[in-house]
Amino acid sequence: MKIKKIGVLTGGGDAPGLNGVIRSVVLTAINDYDIEVVGFEDGFSGLIRNKYRVLERESVSEILHRGGTILGTSNRDNPFHFPVRSNGQVTYQDVSDEGVSNLKKLGVDVLIVIGGDGSLRIAKEFSDKGIKIVGVPKTIDNDLGATDVTFGFNTAVTTATEALDKLRTTVESHHGIMVLEVMGRYGGWIALHAGLAGGADVILIPEIPYDLEKVKEKIEKRKSQGKLSSIVVVAEGATPVNGKYTVDKMMEGRTEPIKLGGIGQVVAQQLVELTGLEARVTVLGYLQRGGSPTSCDRILSTRFGVMAVKQAVEGPWTTMVALHGQSVVTVSLDEAIKQLKKVDCKGELVEVARAIGVNFGK
């Protein structure tokens, strides 16, 4: 089958590098295959509402260095559970057939979905309805099991590391404890990498439930060595031993209704009580998703985009591009959404951190 038109959309939370993928998809499709690309706006919402634009060479000019996504994105509007408003009431309906019909009317042969596990699950459901899909893994959290790395992660880690460098000068001046809460959902990748790169004394991640008594011991040991300040990095999904996640709020209608947040404040307050020291808290929040992608993310997103088009043209479909070691490969979409990737508590990076004295609250 000759592929003549490719659709592309970005779903879920934005991540630095989305524009890099869009740019390389469009340029590869035009340069190598003479294929037209249409971009759906605001994720799957654009597919259902038939909001799209043709992406030409000029459409993707000067975007590689820009964060966000020129197409817009959404972590609502799942077509299989779509919010429909009537008489002030919201009900959820399966409107996926609208999406299938819009793709057919437009003559889109293959849909490239750039997203995290939520968007890729939706993509898989569309593939079950006969749509040819190629996925591209995106998330700052780096928690997709089928790829070694997702684009966006390196930029988020770099931002968090820079934040730690700045927070260090304040806590070294005032003494006491500086707590930095970082994102990552149920994985500790950002916390572990930024904590290591930023020289944190304590790193709390979901994969290693923490006991703050151990953190107190670490801080007091440092004090006895004349070190009057300590830096604690907390992943938003970190939990105490036998404890629960700290939830900021529930947000109905989203692909991921549980919004984590607030653990930084909880940990800081308890450390004040345990140590008698002053603690300051910074929640890095959306700064981790924003801004210009690092060179690593620009290159990875470009590589993923080129491979996605090759895959779209040659098949097999129902796949996702992925990084395995140094190589860009493809995996099945089933494989892609099978499980989230967790930090290995006995892995090399955790061992390296322990070897240099980082405490994990254990």
Ligand code: F6P
């Ligand atoms: O998945 C990316 C991410 O930034 C997570 O780290 C975080 O929990 C979540 O999205 C928060 O973003 P939003 O408020 O858009 O759901």
